[in-house]
Amino acid sequence: MKLKMDHQLFDRLRSDEDQRKLVDKLREIGLDQYVELPQIAVMGDTSSGKSSLLSAISGVSFPSADQLTTRCPTQLILTNADTFRGNVRLVRFQVDNESSTGENLFDTGEDKEALTCLDDVPGAITKLTKKLVDEGQYISDDQIVVEMSGPELPNLTLTDLPGLVRTVGDHENENIIPRVRNMVNRYMSQERTIIIAVVPANVDMHNTEILQAAQEADPNGTRTIAVVTKVDLVDAGAEQAVHDLLLNKKKKMHLGYHAVKCRSQRELTKGTTIEKGISNEIAFFGKHEYWRRLPTELWGVLELSGRLVTILQDNIRRSLPKVISEINARLAVAQKEVSRIARQELKLLLQYESRPYTQDQRLYEELDKLRQRALRSRLEEALPPANAHGLVSLTDVARTLGGVSVGQFTLSSVDREALEMEIALQAYLEVASHRFVDVVPMKLNGMILCSFFREMESEFLSITTDKKVGELLQESDGEAARRQHLFDRINTLEKAKCVIESSVPMPAPFY
Structure with missing residues (x-):
């Protein structure tokens, strides 16, 4: 049966949060290997302050100056709830030429660890990251998934990517540089991915590699938001230029810019908490000669979290009907291909008979x-x-x-x-x-x-x-693998239909 997504069906997803949870369920069953799903991806150079930004948003102290810093994509699934609950797991990656994105993420259920509080997260992430390093993967396409719900968390799902690097250490493989760039490009090229380009304010932002890559993938700037970090390190006399950039006066982007001041390395060393860091950020922007003139919606981690929630909701609302249409179309194509292969095999057998x-x-x-x-x-x-x-x-x-x-x-x-x-x-x-x-x-x-x-x-x-x-x-290995890919695709697409149908509440009967 063909799945329909008219306005009435779409409206029965009662809230934006219902839609986000639906997308997360679809991603969990592996639909994103065949159909692009709406998402937010955080990207930047290794020294851009990306880890500190994510720590401020999620309340989790991610590794930032350790040798086990981000080695693979880390997906954060955050949900606002009365009590804390969470888990961390590893999702393996494999290349799949049959998929629409060229990738295939599958959850093996290995190393899944329950979380009792936010303080458990860094150790669990470090443990999984160390496992990848021990396997010889300095940079891995495998994905660490951190799923948490709690009273201080926003309703937000985003993916943190390894930072872009230009040089490597004496004992590191030079292949890290192109591998990270290819990974970032793979996420950037997906039309339903919102790009969070993290750039430090104390460099020539227009010439940063991440903004140049974002411009190549999103030339119209319709799905890129630039988050400017380290505004406290802007050279004297350069504040006005950064101020005008944040107001979207120079290089205009549809989603604009946002300024933050996260905990510095010195504050991290001193043990400054995330809550104290946010308090210091509010005081900094409120007193600074230039930054206090910015509209309040353009600065601060708390405001950024709210903006990202809205951006993700808009992206999901805009993309979900197209996702469902693609599910129907790709399922029909896969079923037709299975039927064609069966007829082709039968024809071959009849040729042998003659x-x-x-x-x-x-x-x-x-x-x-x-x-x-x-x-x-x-x-x-x-x-x-x-x-x-x-x-x-x-x-x-x-x-x-x-x-x-x-x-x-x-x-x-x-x-x-x-x-x-x-x-x-x-x-x-x-x-x-x-x-x-x-x-x-x-x-x-x-x-x-x-x-x-x-x-x-x-x-x-x-x-x-x-x-x-x-x-x-017995058929050839190639034909058997191709047939199995088709059956896996059909199985995933049919699961997606069931997830969507079960997530949409049926209307009350009319008497």
Whole structure:
């Protein structure tokens, strides 16, 4: 049954939070490997202050100056609730050429760890990150998923990507640089991904690699928001330029800019808490000569969290009908492809059935019939009319002999009868011998060939055990993998339909 998403059905998703939870469920079953899902991805250089920003938003102290800093994508699923609850798990990645995004994330359920409080999160993330490093993965496409609900958390889902790097250490692999860039590009290129480009204010922001990459992926700036960090480190005299940039006066973007001041490395070393860092941020912007003139909705972590929630809601509301349409379309294509492959395999089997070595018996039988018909015709032309036993009529022979002159001799009746019998026997033997010479080899030939075919059939049947039949019917590894990909895709798409249908409450009956 085709899944419909009209306005009435869409309106029955009672709130924006219902829609976000629906998208998270669809991502959990792996739909994003076939259909792009709306999401927010956080990107920036390694020294942009990205980890401190995420810590302020989520309340989790992420590793920021440790050798085990972000090595793989980290997805944060945050939900506002009365009590804290959460878990951390590892989702493995594999390349899938059949998928729309070229990727395939699957939850193996390994290393899933329950969380009792926010303080448990850093240790759990470090443990999983260390596991990837121990496996030799300096940069991994595997994904750490942190799912938390609590009273201080926003209703927000976002993915943190490893920071872009330009140089590596003495004992690090140089392949890290292109691998991180390719990973960032893969997320950026997805049309339903909101790009959070984190850039420090104390550098030439327009020439940062992350903003240049974002401009390539989103040339119109419709899905990019630039978060400017480290505004406390802006050089004297450069404040006005940064101020104008934040007001979207210079390089305009649809989602604009936002300024934050997160905990510095010195504050982290001193043990400044996240709550204290946010308090210091509010005091800083309220007193600064330039930053206090900014509209309050353009600065601060708390305001940024609210903006991101709204941006994600708008993105989901805009994308969800298209997602459902793609589910229907891709499911129909996959089912059609499975049917086409089945017909193709059947056609191939029928072609094998029509090959010469399967037609030899039938061909021999047809040729033998034609040969026997030709021989019978020749014999009938050569022989005088015969009775049902193939014998020559003696009356016809006597009539023929009656016209034969025997010269001047006059035979007695006894001699004449003996002569007639001798002539008849000679004629009969001559015809019978010819018939014997023609028929006997033909019959022997048929008997020998039929015996040969029976022996061949017996030998063939003796080798068609279950194992042999399985080998004959086994398809190639490539075709088997392709068929399995199609079945996996159909299974995931059908699961997605069930998730959507179960998430949409049915209207109350009308009496």
